[in-house]
Amino acid sequence: MSRQLPMRFPLRERFTFERFAVGANSEALTHLRAPADGFRCTWLWGPPGVGKSHLLQAMCHACGGAYVPARELGDVEGYDAFDRVLIDDADAWLGDRPREEGLFRLYNAMLRRGHALALTATQSPAAAHFALHDLASRLRGAACFELTPLSDKDAVPVLKRAARDRGFDLSDEVVGFLMRRVDRSLPELLALLEKIDRASLSASRRVTVQFVKEALAL
Known part of the structure; x- marks a missing residue:
């Protein structure tokens, strides 16, 4: 009798080598x-x-x-x-x-x-x-x-790609504003991006610096 294989945990589709932001790693x-x-x-x-x-x-x-x-x-x-x-x-x-x-x-x-x-x-x-x-x-x-955190320069294309995955573009102006005004750790930035996306869809508004200020109460 063959033994039963243990539990398999799901993988995130986007967690591939090709999509890994390398930075200094x-x-x-x-x-x-x-x-x-x-x-x-x-x-x-x-x-x-x-x-x-x-x-x-x-x-x-x-x-x-x-x-x-x-x-x-x-x-x-x-x-x-x-x-x-x-x-x-x-x-x-x-x-x-x-x-x-x-x-x-x-x-x-x-x-x-x-x-x-x-x-x-x-x-x-x-x-x-x-x-x-x-x-x-x-x-x-x-x-x-x-493994070390991404530099600000390396984090920018990651944020822009994450925005495109959600169906909107993130301008250099908006990225620069976020990098200056909030915690620049990548997990925090991606969490804020999700919040911005939800607010933009709810209000049917483009993602601009002014909108980000309002959505995040900055």
Whole structure:
């Protein structure tokens, strides 16, 4: 009797390698896109909003495998059935010995089979606090890449593309106004863009600086 495969989580359609805003993170992108010859373990780390989830899901789109959001799942039992296991927010499990033991078993299974394992976290494996010494030793030997936020210059085309995806154009004037007046982190800017889009549709008005001022009460 074949065993049942574990839960599959949905992927965001736009989270592909082609749509990843690279910025200063080209080394990580090159590593992830390169074919893996045998076992490979990768650790991506950085603050929220730098593209960690995007890259893991892009790997799934490009190469197959299982995307696992750690904050939504208690363990990784059964995931060794996949050629690639991509664990998002892995630090949600660190410090929890039973979960670390499950992750350690998965690591060893992927190693034996020559498969690929990738994890994301907000800190490097060297700085992370582990409950299981053996797991810490293995993951601290992973290929490790720090992802950094986009510069203002690199964020501009991302905002314009996000606006086009929603069906409207974002002028240089509006982009410049937003960059000067609000938190310039990309997640915050994209959230504001969604708010502007809803307000524009509701009021049937073009997105101008004056409209943005009114919609965001700036």
